[in-house]
Amino acid sequence: xxxxxxxxxxxxxxxxxxxxxxxxxxxxxxxxxWAPDGFTVQVSKLDLRPGGELIYTMTxxxxxxxxxxxxxxxxxxxxxxxxxxxxxxxxxLSYSSLADFIPGVDPYDFLTVVEIRPExxxxxxxxxxxxMHDEEWTERLAAGRANELANLxxxxxx
Numbered sequence: 001x002x003x004x005x006x007x008x009x010x011x012x013x014x015x016x017x018x019x020x021x022x023x024x025x026x027x028x029x030x031x032x033x034w035a036p037d038g039f040t041v042q043v044s045k046l047d048l049r050p051g052g053e054l055i056y057t058m059t060x061x062x063x064x065x066x067x068x069x070x071x072x073x074x075x076x077x078x079x080x081x082x083x084x085x086x087x088x089x090x091x092x093l094s095y096s097s098l099a100d101f102i103p104g105v106d107p108y109d110f111l112t113v114v115e116i117r118p119e120x121x122x123x124x125x126x127x128x129x130x131x132m133h134d135e136e137w138t139e140r141l142a143a144g145r146a147n148e149l150a151n152l153x154x155x156x157x158x
Contacts, residue, residue: 007129007142011149014122015156021090021116023152030056033155036147038062047084054082054095073103082112091116105133125149 013020023029027043035041035058045055059077060069069076082095093114100107110130117124127145132138 006131007127007138007145009127009142009146009149010124011153012119012122012124013153013156017090017116017118017123019156020123020125020152021093023155024093024114024116025087025089030054033151034058034148035151036144037151038065044079049087050084052084052087054084056080074101083109085111086113099132099137102133102137108133125152 023033025046025048027046030043030046031041034056038061040059040061041056042059043054043056045053047053057077057079060066066076078101080101081098083098084093084095086092086094093116094111096109096111098107098109099105110132112127112129115126117126127149129141129145132141
């Protein structure tokens, strides 16, 4: 397994930490922004406690994303499972994600940590994630998470 640097992203939102927390920890909130552009998310289980699970299905809907997924040999819909490790309302959330959808790669877990901190201009979110199995997938993870954080900003600003 190739080693990659961990993903670290930061974004400041014009909302309270409680509002950001609500968007990150409810099915309605997650479904409103979680997916990268061109995808939708449907939450089927949300048990917000250490050891609890978030299970959702992400589906490619935009023509360019459908074409990318088909070209990469990936299904258009993927069920994802995350297990909560830390739940400290409204300041810290961490979860382990199961990567079990990559052709030719044995399933494995990777950790994401989200820190939510008030500051004078709103709320600062710092997201850190473990590297995935190779550089290409780590870059995809970083791009997807950056897009998701931008989408969270759009929901907050709407």
